Amino acid sequence: MVESARQRRTLWGVATLRTLRAHWALAELGLAYETRPVRSRSGETQTPEYLSRVNPRGKIPVLVEDGVCIAESGAILNYLADRYGGDRGFAPRPGTPERAIHDQWCFFAATELDATSLYILRRHDDLKEIYGAAPVATQSAREYYDRQVRVVAEALADGRPHLLGDTMSAADIMMTSVLDWARSCEIELPEPLVNYRARHRERPAYRTATEANAPPSPG
Ligand SMILES: N[C@@H](CCC(=O)N[C@@H](CS)C(=O)NCC(=O)O)C(=O)O
Structure with missing residues (x-):
């Protein structure tokens, strides 16, 4: 098998x-x-x-x-x-409200935190020789990331271990990766996200x- x-x-x-x-x-x-x-x-x-x-x-x-x-x-x-x-x-059953919330976190991580924030920083700061320097855009992307990621911290403020509660899901992989990426850009994370990220990075997988x-x- x-x-x-x-x-x-x-x-x-x-x-x-x-x-x-x-x-x-x-x-x-x-x-x-x-x-x-x-x-x-x-x-x-x-x-x-x-x-x-x-x-x-x-x-x-x-x-x-x-x-x-x-x-x-x-x-x-x-x-x-x-x-x-x-x-x-690992993801709630399709067509359920739980799945809608799961997908909401996945798309949020992929579009708001990855594509709209971190990827702008990557392209127009680290890789500026290829994509062109854009200091105003990168500053604004940093501020945007800070603002958006606060919503994730608020969702975890009740002490839940994972985005959906007690069960780890694909949404936690998406989210942890954009927190890892933020730290590699020296972006500070709010306290609940520091713990959340550490908990997921400790997983054997x-x-x-x-x-x-x-x-x-x-x-
Ligand atoms: N939205 C895509 C983005 C994929 C993407 O941009 N990948 C980059 C590396 S992280 C890539 O393949 N770049 C092509 C290259 O540089 O050759 C995803 O999440 O899979």
Whole structure:
């Protein structure tokens, strides 16, 4: 069972916080897979073969299962949760109010905290040689992140261990990754988020995924 699963499940992408999300979900669910250690900005995501066979958008991570290529880290997590989460409740059942709240946190992390805030910082500060410097935009992105992340701190203020309460879900992977990313940009987090982040980083699956996401660099 594990061997056949290994043959048909491949994750493309390592070494970024977005690829970590997919490695972490696979580790939480105990799923066997092969890793293709493709890195961002290495040229490997832009080859004709990658663009035609894996992801025409030229991005990682991509999960390939049963010949289907699934891009977008949030979509990969929700797919894995629905297909393999079972009774464990890695995402609540689709069509329930609980699932709507779960998806709300996933989209919030992916759009407001990742794409609208942290990715602006990354592109127009760290990678300004490629994307151009934009100091006003990056300052405003920092302020926006601070404002938006406060809502997450408020949601955790009742002492719940995870976003949905007692059960860890895919939404916690999305959220922890954007907190990790913020800390790598030296953004201070409110106290409930410091504890929340530490709790999730202590999970064995987080550690397994961190190792899988950091294979030795080629050459
Ligand atoms: N919204 C996408 C973003 C994917 C993305 O931008 N990935 C970056 C690395 S974190 C990438 O593949 N860049 C292409 C490259 O630099 O070659 C997701 O969450 O999966």
